[in-house]
Amino acid sequence: MIARRRAPARVSLECVADVGAVPATFRRETRMPTPTRRQAPAAKRATRSTASTASRAGARRGVAKTAKTARSRKSATTRGRTAGARRRAAANDALAMLRDDHDRVDRMFKRYEKTKEDGRKDALREEILQEVRVHAQLEEEIFYPALRAAAGEDPKGKAGELLAEAHTEHDTVKWLMAQLEGGGLDDTEVDAHVKVMAEYIRHHVKEEEGEMFKAARRAGLDVEDLGARMQARKRELAAG
Ligand SMILES: [Fe+2]
Ligand SMILES: [Fe+2]
Numbered sequence: 001m002i003a004r005r006r007a008p009a010r011v012s013l014e015c016v017a018d019v020g021a022v023p024a025t026f027r028r029e030t031r032m033p034t035p036t037r038r039q040a041p042a043a044k045r046a047t048r049s050t051a052s053t054a055s056r057a058g059a060r061r062g063v064a065k066t067a068k069t070a071r072s073r074k075s076a077t078t079r080g081r082t083a084g085a086r087r088r089a090a091a092n093d094a095l096a097m098l099r100d101d102h103d104r105v106d107r108m109f110k111r112y113e114k115t116k117e118d119g120r121k122d123a124l125r126e127e128i129l130q131e132v133r134v135h136a137q138l139e140e141e142i143f144y145p146a147l148r149a150a151a152g153e154d155p156k157g158k159a160g161e162l163l164a165e166a167h168t169e170h171d172t173v174k175w176l177m178a179q180l181e182g183g184g185l186d187d188t189e190v191d192a193h194v195k196v197m198a199e200y201i202r203h204h205v206k207e208e209e210g211e212m213f214k215a216a217r218r219a220g221l222d223v224e225d226l227g228a229r230m231q232a233r234k235r236e237l238a239a240g
Contacts, residue, residue, distance in 0.1 A: 094227040097231065105201065106202065112125065132201070134234060142230050146221055166204070169203075176197045
């Protein structure tokens, strides 16, 4: 007697795919044998196993998330400490101090360019001249001589050439400042002098912060010691 083969039932794997037992790419209707009693518990076991796997994965994600949060908190604390240490080091770092001065003067020039009111412009111009005067003096008394003394340590030997250029540029800025302080210029000429001075100083700053600071690092300048001396001298000059 020939056993009649039961026609396979059309079932959907959607329910199985839902619990992750079958990859979603197989989520389609297919023909498969009707599950026997033995197969059904296996499906349940698969479901339980999947749930348990999901649970373990969730637990792992939880642990990972906690660890990530802890790492994030720790790195924030480290960042805080690093930023604090950087600020403290920058306070006595000659190069950072000079860079701060450059940025401040640049902001003042930008304010001057936008200001229309005469009284405000006069006050701002005075502040710029004072700031540039003190900055140039610190460089000429402390920073440039220190770089000149260490120039022999610069393997590229560019420090001497850079210093000669910087002194010439300082002289040109001082000439513009003398014109402004002389009082013989009309308003248009005053603005033209301030504009040329701003452009000239921006060019000078670009060279200082670029080539000259690189030469200072190559020559191994003690920037913290220099910075401390410059801070002290700046306080003296501010006190008059
Ligand atoms: Fe300079
Ligand atoms: Fe400078």
